[in-house]
Amino acid sequence: MYFYAGRSDGKFAARVKVFSNWGTSYNAIVGVGDATGDGKADLVVRDSAGRLYRSDGNGKGSFGGRVQIATGWKGYKSLF
Numbered sequence: 001m002y003f004y005a006g007r008s009d010g011k012f013a014a015r016v017k018v019f020s021n022w023g024t025s026y027n028a029i030v031g032v033g034d035a036t037g038d039g040k041a042d043l044v045v046r047d048s049a050g051r052l053y054r055s056d057g058n059g060k061g062s063f064g065g066r067v068q069i070a071t072g073w074k075g076y077k078s079l080f
Contacts (some may be wrong), residue, residue: 002027005061018043018060030079050074 002015028046032054035042040057045066047053052075053066073079 003061013061018055018063028079044069044079046073046079048074050076052079 002019003018004012004015007013012036025047026045027048030044032042032044034040034057035044035054036056036058040059042057043055043063045055046052050071052069052070052073054069055066057063
């Protein structure tokens with residue numbers, strides 16, 4: 001999965017790889033704003049086993065390694 005940042009000229013910046021195995025492990029992804037209090041946007045993702053992970057934004061359009069934050073979310077249709 002790739003992220004394309006918008007530019008002020010109406011075009012998109014070069015793509016940045018966010019995840020390389022999106023189709024085989026994650027089935028939901030949500031931009032949750034600044035979950036860690038560091039001023040950078042973060043993501044929460046769910047894998048097919050129902051585990052939730054937080055991926056901390058680095059402020060440059062990409063995200064660090066995931067940190068497991070919960071389990072038991074397999075039965076839910078979506079995250080928000």
